[in-house]
Amino acid sequence: MTQSIATTIRERVQQIETMPAIPAVFQPLLELLGNLDEAKVDEVARLVSYDSAIAAQCLHMAASPLFGLSQPPKSIKGAVISLGLRRVETILLTCCLGQAFPAKNWPIDPTIFWRHSLGCALVCQKFSEKLATADHEKAYMAGLLHDIGFMVNCLVFSQEFATAMATAFREGTSLDTAERATMGFTHCDAGQALAEKWNLADDITEVISHHHTVEQSQKSQALVALVHLGDLLCRMRDLGYGYYERHKVDLISDPAWAILSREYRNLETVDLVRFTFELDEAVEEIHALVAAVFGSTPAHS
Ligand SMILES: [Fe+2]
Ligand SMILES: [Fe+2]
Structure with missing residues (x-):
């Protein structure tokens, strides 16, 4: 790849900034995921509560047999307790990506x-x-x-x-x-x-x-x-x-x-x-x- 193609890609990627669909919880979730500690269960639940569509998708996904729970969780907090914080964060990021790129x-x-x-x-x-x-x-x-x-x-x-x-x-x-x-x-x-x-x-x-x-x-x-x-x-x-x-x-x-x-x-x-x-x-x-x-x-x- 030449330098000018790399520059063109970077410039065009900047245009994504103008697209409205990136969910507000996406960046904070990425930061939380990169910097883990115990006190974040409430923080994750709070962030997700701002976006009911993502919360609903997350619960749907957490209930899938792929994640191995016998009882589907009823709340984000419940999902965190059953699946663990990091698993719920990765599920949430999956849902955010779907919304970021309709x-x-x-x-x-x-x-x-x-x-x-x-x-x-x-x-x-x-x-x-x-x-x-x-x-x-x-x-x-x-x-x-x-x-x-x-x-x-x-x-x-x-x-x-x-x-x-x-x-x-x-x-x-x-x-x-x-x-x-x-x-x-x-x-x-x-x-x-x-x-x-x-x-x-x-x-x-x-x-x-x-x-x-x-x-x-x-x-x-x-x-x-x-x-x-x-x-x-x-x-x-x-x-x-x-x-x-x-x-x-x-x-x-x-x-x-x-x-x-x-x-x-x-x-x-x-x-x-x-x-x-x-x-x-x-x-x-x-x-x-x-x-x-x-x-x-x-x-x-
Ligand atoms: Fe690939
Ligand atoms: Fe691939």
């Missing part, structure tokens, strides 16, 4: 995008639990936000992005390959500009900018590799970008696998076949959750 005039089916993002979030979180990494909620957030550059491309480069999508669909190539060929930059570059504008944490920003170029990531390579593999797993199953990708994937021979196994020796013990079965079992539930939280645009996968 599904109007997208060149792609927003339902497919959200299924991929939420699917990747849940896969990364489960992968992280299997590896016993330190921070499963961070893995969820990284998976949820990894393709945030799609939204930038939909909103501020919609014509160019529509051409890139059409190329990817027609040729069965990966989307970042088609973007590079037709636009000269990818959703990773666009996402990085948005991550900087939103002051996202450095490790999440690195995931956004390098999940298709893991070897170029510097500080958070293990997290970037985990999200790269989670993204591939989703695209291999029914949680991709809504078209057939010709490229065949072998997770274990992917460079990200070697990077992750250097950090987590127990990666070798993860039963991938079983893991993909678990993912298949969750797919229907993810479809239902996305329809409930992000609207029910007719699906075509």
Whole structure:
């Protein structure tokens, strides 16, 4: 990517400031999530009470079998007690993202995008639990936000992005390959500009900018590799970008696998076949959750 393209992306991303739909609770929630302590249960409940639509979506999401509660919570505070503060914060951020980018005039089916993002979030979180990494909620957030550059491309480069999508669909190539060929930059570059504008944490920003170029990531390579593999797993199953990708994937021979196994020796013990079965079992539930939280645009996968 040339310097002038990087400048154009930054300038156009600034236009997002003029869009009214970013929920007021989004930035404070991000700050709370980045700076955790015990006294924040009331603070989260207070913030969420300002936005009844987000509160209702959060409760709906918290009641999903994907989060494993036997009794659906009746209030945000109840959800925090049952699920834990960090889980509720990540659920809330998921709902905020849906509101921040309402599904109007997208060149792609927003339902497919959200299924991929939420699917990747849940896969990364489960992968992280299997590896016993330190921070499963961070893995969820990284998976949820990894393709945030799609939204930038939909909103501020919609014509160019529509051409890139059409190329990817027609040729069965990966989307970042088609973007590079037709636009000269990818959703990773666009996402990085948005991550900087939103002051996202450095490790999440690195995931956004390098999940298709893991070897170029510097500080958070293990997290970037985990999200790269989670993204591939989703695209291999029914949680991709809504078209057939010709490229065949072998997770274990992917460079990200070697990077992750250097950090987590127990990666070798993860039963991938079983893991993909678990993912298949969750797919229907993810479809239902996305329809409930992000609207029910007719699906075509
Ligand atoms: Fe991506
Ligand atoms: Fe992705």
